[in-house]
Amino acid sequence: MRPRKLVPVAAGLTLLLAAAACTSSGTDNTDNSAPAPKASGEALSLKGACPDTVVIQTDWFTESEYGGIYQLLGPGYTTDTKKKLLRGPLVASGQDTGVQVEIRNGGPAIGYQQVSAQMYADKSITLGQVNTDETVQNSKTQPTLAVVAPLEISPLMILWDKKKHPGFNTIADIGQTNTKILYYQTDTYAQYLLGAGLVRASQMDGSYDGTPARFVQSDGAIANAGFATSEPYIFKNELPGGKSYDTNLQLINDTGYPMYSEALAIRAADKDKLAPCLKKLVPILQQASVDFITNPGPTNKLVIDTVTKMRDFWQYSPGMADYAVKTLKDLGLVGNGPDKTLGNIQNDRIQRMIDILTPIFAARHKEIKAGLKPSDIYTNEFINSGIGLSTSAK
Numbered sequence: 001m002r003p004r005k006l007v008p009v010a011a012g013l014t015l016l017l018a019a020a021a022c023t024s025s026g027t028d029n030t031d032n033s034a035p036a037p038k039a040s041g042e043a044l045s046l047k048g049a050c051p052d053t054v055v056i057q058t059d060w061f062t063e064s065e066y067g068g069i070y071q072l073l074g075p076g077y078t079t080d081t082k083k084k085l086l087r088g089p090l091v092a093s094g095q096d097t098g099v100q101v102e103i104r105n106g107g108p109a110i111g112y113q114q115v116s117a118q119m120y121a122d123k124s125i126t127l128g129q130v131n132t133d134e135t136v137q138n139s140k141t142q143p144t145l146a147v148v149a150p151l152e153i154s155p156l157m158i159l160w161d162k163k164k165h166p167g168f169n170t171i172a173d174i175g176q177t178n179t180k181i182l183y184y185q186t187d188t189y190a191q192y193l194l195g196a197g198l199v200r201a202s203q204m205d206g207s208y209d210g211t212p213a214r215f216v217q218s219d220g221a222i223a224n225a226g227f228a229t230s231e232p233y234i235f236k237n238e239l240p241g242g243k244s245y246d247t248n249l250q251l252i253n254d255t256g257y258p259m260y261s262e263a264l265a266i267r268a269a270d271k272d273k274l275a276p277c278l279k280k281l282v283p284i285l286q287q288a289s290v291d292f293i294t295n296p297g298p299t300n301k302l303v304i305d306t307v308t309k310m311r312d313f314w315q316y317s318p319g320m321a322d323y324a325v326k327t328l329k330d331l332g333l334v335g336n337g338p339d340k341t342l343g344n345i346q347n348d349r350i351q352r353m354i355d356i357l358t359p360i361f362a363a364r365h366k367e368i369k370a371g372l373k374p375s376d377i378y379t380n381e382f383i384n385s386g387i388g389l390s391t392s393a394k
Helices: 064-070 115-121 132-137 171-175 189-195 213-217 231-237 268-294 297-310 318-330 347-363
Strands: 053-057 078-080 085-092 095-104 127-130 144-148 156-161 223-227 247-251 263-267
Touching: 053 115, 064 268, 064 297, 064 318, 078 297, 085 268, 115 127, 115 132, 115 263, 127 144, 132 144, 132 263, 132 347, 144 268, 156 171, 156 231, 189 347, 223 231, 231 247, 231 318, 263 268, 268 318, 297 318
Parallel strands: 053 095, 053 127
Antiparallel strands: 078 085, 085 095, 127 263, 144 263, 156 223, 156 247
16 A cells, blocks of 8 residues: 555544546557657757656555556666666657666555655655655655646545445445445545545544455455555456455545645755756656556556566556556546646645645644645646647547
């Protein structure tokens, strides 16, 4: 799981409930629609502008949800199974940029600590995947600045078995029953759901460990948190003993918690130093996401091969990779948002997250930056507004 620090909610906390604005990868599944215009030549040369090795810290194992990042790896990349990382030429639109990229696993590989904490512990990290709520939480002590958001909508969700709970359509419906909700203890959004009155404290069980064991043990009686790109497929297709559950879900985003998941962020103080690099690198990251979602096959193969080589408890099948990409597209998790640009960040969404999280963190006596503003935690300065998914590629 992508850990976030748990914070209790103040009694009687009132939060707004307005909802936020808100494929398969086989070898013969190439989307032939025209991708966004691509840069070439000097625009794709990072030598001298960026560090010789651009280090990207992810928050979990290698998976297709992060396909745009793994799209950067060029031929001849290597896998370090001890350090849990991949390293190779950083390529853009088929061109070697002149620097290397190192993509590091998170989760167990960094002791389940937050990516922002790892970024401050290891200054060799250039970019890290940091969720908006984590950015707000650490805005005073470990400030980060998001520079591109490969995911338009967070895949965080809660699911339930359709057969056991035919009357459930939303998380609020679950909250009108005694159904237990299994979630990761470190997820801040759980405190939002409680404070917003969508669920009750007696329902919430924070002992989810990322395995389907408890859901299966209950025979689908409980609801389960997780990611829209993984758990629904696992529960239907990859449970031991032939068990299978057809589930429905609601995204946390659609309850009015519009955070950006896994936005790529820098240490805030590094902005000026990294500006020449980010001016070129951020559009490359945008285009890599477009290229991946348009033709995911080669990178999905890389993801599956990497997970196999890592030989950890995390498993990733071709079916899972196919499902993840289809879900990214079908639910609009990767997309252009309200404009024609992929990767830019909307100011009103960040402001809403600050409004939601400020009282939650205050109740925990967790001090955030005084007078925190959206511009303190994100910038679109390096975004190329001309890079986005074409209508036919969505």
